[in-house]
Amino acid sequence: MKSQSSTLLAEVRSFRQNHPDVRYVDLIALDIPGHFYGKRYPVEMLEKVAAGSPLKLPQNAVLLGAQGGLFKIGDYCFNDGDPDANRRLVPGTLKPVNWESQPLGQMLITSDGTQAPIEFEPREVLAKVLERLQHQGIHPVVAFELEFYLFDKQLENGLPQFARDPLSGDADDQPNLHIERLSRFSDVLDDMAQTAKDQGLDITVITAEIGPGQFEINFGHCDDGLRAADWAALFCRSTRGVALKQGYRASFMAKPYLQFPGSGMHVHVSLYDAAGNNLLAAHQQQPLRHAVAGCLELLPHCMPIFSPNHNAFRRLGGTVNAATRASWGFEDRDACVRIPESDPRNLRIEHRLASADANPYLVLAAILVGLEHGLETKREPIAPLNEDRNSGTDFPVEMLDAVRAMQQQPVLRDKLGAEFVDVYCENKRQDHLAFQQEIHAREYRWFL
Template sequence: MTPAFPDLLSEVRAFRAQHPQVSYVDLIALDIPGHFYGKRYPVDMLEKVAAGSPLKLPQNCVLLGVQGGLHPIGDYCFNDGDPDAPRRLIPGTLKPVRWEGQPLGQMLISSDGTASPIEFEPREVLAHVLKRLEQRGIRPVVAFELEFYLFDRKLKDGLPQFPRDGYTDDEDNQPNMHIERLTRFSSVLHEMVEAANEQGVEANVITAELGPGQFEINFAHNEDGLQAADWAALFCRSTRGVALKHGHRASFMSKPYLNAPGSGMHVHVSLYDAAGNNLLAADGQRPLRHAVAGCLALLPHCMPIFAANHNAFRRYGAMVNAASRASWGLEDRDACIRIPESDPRNLRIEHRLAGADANPYLVLAAILTGIEHGLDAGLEPIAPLNDDRQSGIDFPKDMLSAVAAMQGHPAVREGLGEEFVMVYCENKRQDHLAFMDEVSAREYRWFL
C-alpha cells in the first residue's frame, strides 16, 4: 500500500501540525523473541532523521533474549564490540499513542532497505523472502488473526486471575462465542480496535473465544506482506497498552491455562500474479496441493518459529483446534493447515499452528518458504483429515528437539538464510536452557 505522504519529512511535519502536544516519539522495532526495542526521540530530532540524518542503534538489540539479556552467539554479542547498525524509518507508521499517560507518538524502524541490513533481523528475513517471490511474479495477500486472553491487572501469588467486567464484577465464564461476553467487555475491546485503527492497522471482527477472558480480533487482507506483519506486531503492543488502561492485563501467551484452549496466530495466505489471478486456483488447484505439501514438509523444521518458547509447546494436542501432528483439511479447524471454503478468486491457505506470541515476521517468512518449497518441488500432500482422521506428520514437541530439526534442514537454511537460522536457533536454545535453570517447587514436592 502506498504511504499517504510523498516523503518522510512531509509525514513528520504533518504529524507535528496535527499533534502539537506530542513532544516525543518512540522509534521501535521487533527483536527475535517478538518484543519491541528502540529509543524515544524528541520530535524535532525525528524531523532531522526524516530529512536524512543517520539513525543507528546497536546491532545486537535484535539478539536480545526473552528476558532482555544477551546470549553469546557465534561472533556476536561478546566478541564483536557491540557495533551500531543503520536503521530507517518505515513510511506511513508515524501515529499517535492513546494508551500512555502523556501525549506520545510511535513509528516503526527497520534495517531492511538500508545499506547494511541485519541478516537476522526478523523484518529483514521476511523482506528477503517476499523479494524472492516478487522476482518470480508471486504476490502474497495476507491476513492475520490473533487470539489473546484478558486477565485481571494484578496477579495473585504470581498467577493470572480471570478478568472481571465493570458491570457485575463476576468472573468471565460465558460460553464460546457468547455475544454477552462482548457486551460485558465492550469498552476495552472496542478501544483495542480503535487504537489499532489509529496505528493504521485494519482490525475489524471481534470474537469471544472458548477460554475465560479469551478473545480474537481479525485484520483485513493485505497485499503488502511486510505491512501485514507490521499490523500484527503493532496490534500486540496497542492491545496490551489499552488493556492496562482499563485495569486489565492482555496476554498473547500461547497456553496460560492447562485446562483452557491456547491462543493461536492464524495466518491466511493467497498468491496472485501481476494480472490479479489467484495462482493457487490454477490447473485444477494443483498449486494449492503443492503449497500445502510444502508447508507440511517444512513445518516440523520450523517449530522454533511457530512455538517460540517453552510454554508454546503446551498448546499442541490439548483440547480443541490445536493439532498434535502436521495435518491439513478442508474447512477443518483441527488441522494445522485449513483450506476455508471460498470461490477461486479467494482460495487461500489458513496456517493455524503458530502460537499467538510467535514473531509475526518470522511466522509469515516460514509459511511462505514452505509454500515456495512445495511449488518448486511439485510435492503432493498427505491425505486430508476429511479422508483420514489419523493423517499427519510428527513434529518436535520440545524446544531442543525443534532447534536440532531446524538447524539441519537445507531448505529452511536456504529459504530463511544461513546466518539467521544459526542465530535464531542458538538464541532459542540459550533461552530454553536459561528457563530450565531453576529448581521449581514441584521438583521439591516430587523428589526431595
C-alpha cells in the same frame, strides 16, 4: 532516496502539526523473541532523521533473549564490540499513542532497505522472502488473526486471575462463545479496536473465543506482506497498553491456562500473479496441493518459529483445534493447514499452528517458504483429514528437538538464510536453557 526522505519529512511535519502536544516519539522494532526494542526520540530530532540524518542502534539489540539478556551467539554480543547498525524509518507508521499518561508518538524502524541490513532481523528475513517471490512473479495477499486473553490487572502470587465482568463484578470464569461477552467487555474491546484503527491497522471482526476472557481480532487481507506483519506486531503492543489503561492485563501467551484453550496466530495466505490471477486455483487447484505439500514438509523444521518458547509447546494437542501432527484439510480446524471454503478468486490456505506470541514476521516468512518450496517441488500432499482422520506427520514437541530439526534443514538455510537460522536456533537454545535455571516449588514437593 530523496523522494523517500521528502515523503518521510512531510509525514513527520504533518504529525507535528496535528499533534503539537507530542514531544517524544518511540522508534521501535521487533527483536527475535517478538518484543519491541528501540529509543525515545524528541520529535524535533525525528524530523532530522526523516530529512536524512543517520539513525543507528546497536546491532545486537535484535538478539535479546526473552528476558532481555544477551547470549553469546558465535562472535555476536561479546566478541564483536557491540557495533551500531543503520536503521530507517518505516513510512506511514508514525502514529499517536493514546494509552500512555502523557502524549506520545510511535514509529516503526527497520534495517531492511538499508545499505547493510541485519541478516537476522525478523523484518529483514521476511523482506528477503517477499522480494524473492516478487522476482518470481508471486504476490502474496495475507491476513492475520490473533487470539488473546484478558486478565485482572492484579496478579495473585504471580499468577493471572480471571478478568472481572464489568457488569456483575464477578470473574469471567466460564468458557463460552457467547456474543454477550462482547457487550460486557465492550468498553475495553472498543478502545482496543479504535486504538488499532488510529494506528492505521485494518482490523475487522472481533470474536469472543471459548476461553474465559479470551477474544480474537481479525485483520483485513493485505497485499503487502510486510505491512500485514507490521499490523500484527503493532496490535499486540497497543492491546497490552489499552488493557492496562482500562484496568486489565492483556496477554498473547500461548497457554495461560492448562484447562482452557490456548491462543493462536492464524495466517491466511493466497498467491497471485501480476495480472491478479490466483496461482493456487490454476489447473484444477493442483498448485494448491503442491503448496500444501511444501508447507507440511517444512513444518516440523519450523517449530521453533511457530512455538517460540517453552509455554507455546504446551498449547499443542490442547483442548480444541490445536494439532499434534502436521496435517491439512478442507474446512477442518483440527488441521495445521486448513483450506477455507471460497471461490477460485479467493482460494487460500489458513496456517493455524503458530502460537499468538510468535514473531509475526518470522511466522509469515516460514509459511511463504513452505508454499514456495511446494510450488517448486510439485509433490502431492498426504491425505487430508477429511479422507483420513489419522493422516499427518510428526513434528517435534520439545524446544531442543525442534532446534535440532530446524538448524540443519537445507531448504530453510537456503531460503531464510543460513546466518539467520544459526542465530535464531542458538537464541532459542539459550533461552530454553536459561528457563531451566530455576527450581520450581513443585520440584521440592516431589523430590525433596
